[in-house]
Amino acid sequence: MIFRDKLLSEHRHLRNWMREQDTIYVVLLSIVVGVVSGYAALLLHFAIEWVSLFWTGERTWQQAMHDLPWYIYLIAPTVGGFLVGWITVRFLPGGELRGVAGVLADMVQRKGHVHPRQMATETAGAAIAIGSGASLGREGPTVALGALIASEIGRRVGLSEQQLRTLIGCGVAAGIAASFNTPIAGVLFALEVILADYAIATFSPIVIASVLATVVARSEVGNFPAFTVPEYHLISAWEIPAYMAMGVLCGIVATGFIKSMAPTRKWLAEVLPNRKVRPAAVGFVIGLMGLAIPQVMSIGYGFVEDMMLERTDPVLLGITLPLAAFLAIILIGKFIAVVLSSAGGFPGGLFGPTLFLGATVGALFGDIVHGLSPAYSESYGAYALVACGALTAAALQAPLTVMLIVFEMTADYHIMLPLMIACSVATMVTRSFGRTSVFTEALEERGIDTNWGREQSWMRSVPITRIPWRSIPRVSAHARLEELKQVYTGSGKGCVQVVDDEGLMIGIVTFGDLQQWLLDPALDHVVVASEVANRNVLVVAESDSLLDAIHILDRAEFEQMPVVSDDNPCKVLGMLSRNAIFSTYHKLIVKHGEGDHG
Known part of the structure; x- marks a missing residue:
């Protein structure tokens, strides 16, 4: 029992140490992703051939098209369509995007968490569709499979968003490399199309995954290109x-x-x-x-x-x-x-x-x-x-x-x-x-912003908790205007939180909110804080990112905003200033740039 506890403790210690070594940890995971994605690409390739064999007797429709009876042309894609329709509605009832578009959507909307239900449509669905004659290719589903495998592995081991994005890039590169027997192009596809990030820490694990997926594919189907191509000659400069x-x-x-x-x-x-x-x-x-x-x-x-x-x-x-x-x-x-x-x-x-x-x-x-x-x-x-x-x-x-x-x-x-x-x-x-x-x-x-890039990706990975925030003074909603003024001037924070009886925020008071109440001292004992408070407050949640905070500041003209609890948006944890947000941004962009060249 003691030995087992010690072993588990050592295992946890090793896992935590590896997580701290970001690049090493992702590289080790990229080995797993490359191998598994390579075999997944082969599975889809063979599954399409098996379905084609069922309908045509040949591994591809092109090999059988001159000998097929006419009714196979009608029956195969129709029956395949019925099966695909059932699979799609059953596993993606919300009409989620699939293939490469689905991967890109998940990178933007789900912070790299690819929807696990896509596995059914990207394997069984794509195999049935393409093998039954649908006029589509296998590379999109293969890319999505690689991304799904990477996302599942990354999610289970607790990777950060930035690490998860890199690992998904590994799966994508592995899918392309295994499909075309082109490891270099697989790497560039992941960097150019999916991640838009050429940092060394991103590049290295993607290369490893792409190479290993190519080795896996070649071990099963041989070192052959996707097409047999002619020798090329440029006859004339004209x-x-x-x-x-x-x-x-x-x-x-x-x-x-x-x-x-x-x-x-x-x-x-x-x-x-x-x-x-x-x-x-x-x-x-x-x-x-x-x-x-x-x-x-x-x-x-x-x-x-x-x-x-x-x-x-x-x-x-x-x-x-x-x-x-x-x-x-x-x-x-x-x-x-x-x-x-x-x-x-x-x-x-x-x-x-x-x-x-x-x-x-x-x-x-x-x-x-x-x-x-x-x-x-x-x-x-x-x-x-x-x-x-x-x-x-x-x-x-x-x-x-x-x-x-x-x-x-x-x-x-x-x-x-x-x-x-x-x-x-x-x-x-x-x-x-x-x-x-x-x-x-x-x-x-669908209105999904596709203008993400390298800078946005790392800003999205910086949590609000890394930005220094400060405490915010509070007064009761029932406090008289006189008390509100005293707390405001005494704190020097330029902002006061007005709370209800349970200590939850009902609004914020800044100098702009106080201005109209300063000229008439008779109001000090008549007006209460709840009347002065601005209830239209933009907030940022504790689980949000630096990118979320910058987007809010871009939409509104103010110098501070509250950080609220994920569990209760009225529970204020602290106050973020515009200066703190952009100071953190500038420090991190310098650090990020240095990391790219290190």
Whole structure:
């Protein structure tokens, strides 16, 4: 018994010591997150293949699309839609956001605590949806799974908000790295899209998690990229203007893709208000589209690879079409299918579909350019490869991440010049219409502020208890004006709290409140404190953060505000001054900056 108590005491001592060593503690946890997230990514990958095998007899819809009976196209997405609708309503009754958008929403609204009920929709829901033919990708659910795993681990071991954000970044990086076999891009995606924080203390554990998730994925499926890509050649310097023009086209398509989501979601909600039935109805429509354009079903990476390797077979409904006409039909069909699938309630990611749309735009553009100038341009596969990155960069508003993904997949330095040009131009075109991405458009529709950043993240992690506050004198609500004046002038605090019989605040008195009562001494024994008190008081709770206090000060013109108990908003614990808040802010911003370079 004594030995056990001693062992438990040593364990607690070790755990407390590790918590004090912030970076070491998060690094150790990032190892766990990287390994577990890597296996979770594999689980989702295989689960999608199992569902696809059930419906088509093949691991992907692309492998079976020419041999499938017509009724499978209709039955699979419809039945999958019914199952998804039940899972979604059962586990996310409030219509919570899913995928990367859900992770971002939880980072803002829940301080990094990802909703645990998302596990059902991000695993079973996404596997059923994508495996049944919904025109979505697996990367979004994989990212959400990694974030969920990290959030659960961090919450259970009691991490601070800043540590939890870093650990969620580890899960996100692990998900991307395991999906594409791109560990560097996984790190940059977490830093660029999710955290907006490049501090060393954040960077190191994310790198570790990304590397370990990649090792796990490679141990099971081999060291293969997501796509087999061609060797790239820049035929002529005259191709650079062509890649810039293609970047403009990719930016326009990406903008249309982003802007179409909210109206489609609203229209479907009006036409099909029942959330259980909506995915099934949308699934039936996608199945009808699949009968004519089978390439729109499911993820479609096989067709993306065919375009890059220039082995596209331009046949629809038994009719051989000109390649440009065929690609234009595929582009329009996939665009509609993806928007319907996402807006219709199917869980799944938009990373993969943007790669598909980009490759199709590039192949179409490249076929036209090569036809006009074959001596000065590469064939359409090269343009498909570059546009795959350009449109995705614009849609995600993450050009650095996408450049690295394409570079890691090709391991070809020659592609970087046209890729950088196309990605930059496409992103600028889309950004000229707003900074919204496919990840943030649903957040903005719900009024969730997406303008968080590095500074806001650490300010949110600083509790009010770290800001020095002072005591505040109090008087009873029944106290005469004379007594109120004496307490106000005697304390020198510039503020007096007026309380009820239980000692709870009913209002605050400042000099501005007293001014109108100072001229007539006859009122000293007639007026009571409750009549003078300002009851419209903005307060900050003891569990709030430095960011919350600054937001309140930005909205109001006053020099002090009470800190109240979480249990009772009328129980005042102390008074915060504007000077104390901004003095703390300046000290911490200096310290934070030094920590980034240490």
